[in-house]
Amino acid sequence: MTDSPSMVKVFFQLEPDEDGYPPASVESVWARVEPGAPGFIIENTPFFARQATLGDTVSIRWEEGVRWFESVVERSTNSLVRVAFWDPACLEPVNDALVKMGCVTEYTEHYQLLAVSIPGEVSLLDVQEYLQGEAGRGGIDYEEPILRQ
Numbered sequence: 001m002t003d004s005p006s007m008v009k010v011f012f013q014l015e016p017d018e019d020g021y022p023p024a025s026v027e028s029v030w031a032r033v034e035p036g037a038p039g040f041i042i043e044n045t046p047f048f049a050r051q052a053t054l055g056d057t058v059s060i061r062w063e064e065g066v067r068w069f070e071s072v073v074e075r076s077t078n079s080l081v082r083v084a085f086w087d088p089a090c091l092e093p094v095n096d097a098l099v100k101m102g103c104v105t106e107y108t109e110h111y112q113l114l115a116v117s118i119p120g121e122v123s124l125l126d127v128q129e130y131l132q133g134e135a136g137r138g139g140i141d142y143e144e145p146i147l148r149q
Helices: 088-101 124-136
Strands: 007-013 026-033 040-042 057-063 066-074 079-085 104-108 113-118 140-146
Touching (some): 007 040, 079 088, 079 124, 088 104, 088 113, 088 124
Parallel strands (some): 007 066
Antiparallel strands (some): 040 057, 079 113, 104 113
16 A cells, blocks of 8 residues: 555554563554544554554644654544464464454564454453463463454
8 A cells, every 4th residue: 555645644652661572662554534634544453553544534743744643533432452473373264263253454474463353343351262272272362452342
């Protein structure tokens, strides 16, 4: 995807914790610009940012030609979870199960991390129960940065 008048990159500043997570200081996501909208609509699921997720409308600040995330203007109904894989063999079945439940997923091989957007119409409890079961088997772990249902 290229930066175009309707799709732009929005950047998030990240604060690593004492363990060095996340392993980056900046993350960018695609955002859609719609005439008359109160901000930029996030178009992909973030891997590390915790402030906004897919479908949220955000405001930005310009700094040296970069669009930096400022705040969420309108929240979507989407929740955000991330799944880390200790056993690579778990990736395909976990991803397939989440997609079958109605989630939207994106994977980064570099970090062995699956970013999962859970739409408002998908049962958050069902997804959480599934992930708890998988984590209990030891092949994955997960975090829940944004829960909205």
